[in-house]
Amino acid sequence: MADALKTASPAPRARVQAMKEYHPPLGCRDTLRLDFNENTLACSPKVREALAAVSLGSLTRYPEREPVEAMVAAHLGLKAEQVALTNGVDEAIHVLFETFLEAGDELLLPVPTYTMYEVYASATDARVIAVQAADDLRFPFERLVAAITPKTKVIAIANPNSPSGSVATREQILELARRAPQAVVLVDEAYFHFYGETVMDLVGTVPNLIVARTFSKAYGLAGLRLGLLAGPLDLMRWVRRVLSPYSVNSLALVCLRAALADTEYLDWYVGEVLAARSEFEAALDAAGVRRWPSWANFILVEIGARHVEFVRLMRDAGVLVRDRSSDPGCDGRVRITIGTREQMKQAVVALNEAMAALRSGGETR
Numbered sequence: 570m571a572d573a574l575k576t577a578s579p580a581p582r583a584r585v586q587a588m589k590e591y592h593p594p595l596g597c598r599d600t601l602r603l604d605f606n607e608n609t610l611a612c613s614p615k616v617r618e619a620l621a622a623v624s625l626g627s628l629t630r631y632p633e634r635e636p637v638e639a640m641v642a643a644h645l646g647l648k649a650e651q652v653a654l655t656n657g658v659d660e661a662i663h664v665l666f667e668t669f670l671e672a673g674d675e676l677l678l679p680v681p682t683y684t685m686y687e688v689y690a691s692a693t694d695a696r697v698i699a700v701q702a703a704d705d706l707r708f709p710f711e712r713l714v715a716a717i718t719p720k721t722k723v724i725a726i727a728n729p730n731s732p733s734g735s736v737a738t739r740e741q742i743l744e745l746a747r748r749a750p751q752a753v754v755l756v757d758e759a760y761f762h763f764y765g766e767t768v769m770d771l772v773g774t775v776p777n778l779i780v781a782r783t784f785s786k787a788y789g790l791a792g793l794r795l796g797l798l799a800g801p802l803d804l805m806r807w808v809r810r811v812l813s814p815y816s817v818n819s820l821a822l823v824c825l826r827a828a829l830a831d832t833e834y835l836d837w838y839v840g841e842v843l844a845a846r847s848e849f850e851a852a853l854d855a856a857g858v859r860r861w862p863s864w865a866n867f868i869l870v871e872i873g874a875r876h877v878e879f880v881r882l883m884r885d886a887g888v889l890v891r892d893r894s895s896d897p898g899c900d901g902r903v904r905i906t907i908g909t910r911e912q913m914k915q916a917v918v919a920l921n922e923a924m925a926a927l928r929s930g931g932e933t934r
């Protein structure tokens with residue numbers, strides 16, 4: 570009996586066995602974090618006040634998301650039922666794919682893009698159709714249009730995209746939605762605040778458009794895990810069947826109210842990052858480092874064959890950056906998050922020293 574128990578360990582679904590493991594390089598990050606596109610400073614001080622006012626008794630209750638959902642929906646100019654809060658956009662992607670993708674379906678994915686689309690799609694029985702961007706990494710609109718088939722069920726567009734920083738226009742998004750009426754067009758606006766353009770106003774008028782937003786980036790609440798999906802009522806009804814009613818915890822709900830109310834802080838942080846981005850672009854140009862135009866709080870740069878050393882040299886100088894070499898079409902490229910102007914001054918010093926070391930041929934390990 571004991572032997573039988575030992576050999577009969579339950580096998581996961583074949584799909585799960587075939588999934589690639591994904592381990593984001595977290596750990597030892599108490600330094601300048603320019604590797605995960607987070608807010609590099611802090612969230613609004615109003616969030617701390619809201620947290621301090623939380624009573625221990627309130628933690629005994631299950632979180633009640635509807636009132637906060639209604640508030641967020643009003644903030645976005647939508648009806649409460651059109652908005653679902655999620656445990657970060659990651660849960661939103663997961664739930665959306667579980668809701669809409671089944672065997673025989675195709676997920677259309679412009680690449681390179683955010684890793685988790687492929688991770689969650691690979692847990693479904695749908696096929697991922699990757700549509701490679703050209704070397705300029707611009708949104709591959711024509712190639713996407715050409716890749717639409719009757720099986721296309723979801724088109725996932727990060728706008729702005731990561732790691733490229735490039736954007737799809739409103740017209741391109743609308744055209745894709747028009748050409749694939751059988752598909753959900755997910756527009757992931759995780760970096761919306763640094764771009765300023767949105768299709769949120771089209772939610773409810775375009776029948777197959779769903780927009781995602783996160784509170785992990787400009788708002789600085791990545792640790793609380795807060796995101797949302799906004800879409801037409803009939804689609805959101807299905808999404809809610811799959812979504813856990815309790816996946817957003819009560820501390821996150823309390824903090825969300827406070828963060829959303831403090832528009833002054835958000836505007837200040839975004840302004841600071843945009844100013845820092847311009848300065849950093851100038852520094853990259855001066856250093857002769859190729860970069861891709863970015864509408865987000867990060868920039869992709871070309872380092873070349875010695876990208877691993879570059880990342881190590883930067884880390885040794887106290888600056889974490891993210892090697893994107895394993896992303897499709899990104900060999901030798903590194904993504905650098907933009908923080909405050911002060912922080913980016915430190916990054917420029919580290920970058921110039923690292924480039925000098927690489928160019929002199931020294932510093933190998």
Ligand SMILES: Cc1ncc(COP(=O)(O)O)c(C=O)c1O
Pocket residue numbers: 605606656657658659660683727728729730731757759782783784785791794795796
């Ligand atoms: C395009 C995009 N969407 C979503 C996320 C994750 O958002 P969240 O922290 O809300 O899960 C990221 C994080 O890097 C991202 O780049």
